[in-house]
Amino acid sequence: GYVAGVGSSEFAPDTGITRAEFSAILVRMTGLMDDAAAAARFSDVPAGSWYQGTVGAATTAGLVYGTSENSFMPGEPVTREQMAAMIVRFMSKNSADMTVGDTGAAELLAGFSDSADISPWACSPVALAVREGLMAGRESGMFVPLGSATRAEATVVLYRVMRAETIE
Numbered sequence: 001g002y003v004a005g006v007g008s009s010e011f012a013p014d015t016g017i018t019r020a021e022f023s024a025i026l027v028r029m030t031g032l033m034d035d036a037a038a039a040a041r042f043s044d045v046p047a048g049s050w051y052q053g054t055v056g057a058a059t060t061a062g063l064v065y066g067t068s069e070n071s072f073m074p075g076e077p078v079t080r081e082q083m084a085a086m087i088v089r090f091m092s093k094n095s096a097d098m099t100v101g102d103t104g105a106a107e108l109l110a111g112f113s114d115s116a117d118i119s120p121w122a123c124s125p126v127a128l129a130v131r132e133g134l135m136a137g138r139e140s141g142m143f144v145p146l147g148s149a150t151r152a153e154a155t156v157v158l159y160r161v162m163r164a165e166t167i168e
Contacts, residue, residue, distance in 0.1 A: 013152035020051035020074035022083065022154060023058040026090055029158065032057040042072040049074070063089050077148035081122035084129040087161050091132070094165055098128050112143040119145065134160045 027034070034053025038060045039045040045055050051074055058064040059072075064086055066072045078086075092098040100108070105127035109115040118126050122145060129135040130143075134157055137143045149157075 016077035016148040024054040027054040081145035085125040088125040
């Protein structure tokens with residue numbers, strides 16, 4: 001029940017997943033209660049939207065950040081590096097050891113030909129997601145950090161997170 005389809009009979013695995021959708025899944029996984037009031041600081045999260053409460057809950061819990069102080073960009077696709085950061089924060093909240101030094105992160109990312117394209121703030125989360133086996137590269141030895149995550153990718157990553165959480 002964490003991930004739903006886009007209609008009554010369609011999952012749309014190759015469609016991108018939005019920041020609002022991914023936030024909603026994380027909130028469901030953690031069992032957090034919706035917090036519509038907390039989303040009020042984001043000018044692009046309309047009152048009464050289906051995601052207002054989950055955006056508020058996810059940001060209050062520190063699982064997801066806005067793209068700026070007053071913007072969340074709920075309809076924008078989640079990038080692969082954003083997804084890595086969100087799942088690492090989720091696992092950290094659940095007591096997993098989600099730390100890596102700069103040298104360790106560089107070593108973990110060295111195998112990706114596009115590692116220089118990973119945003120500085122995302123290097124550690126991406127390295128941790130790779131180290132924990134939660135995320136892998138895409139084609140041709142590339143991580144594609146700024147590429148949009150698909151619904152299928154997000155579901156697989158979240159399944160791996162759930163498995164890792166139950167193993168520990």
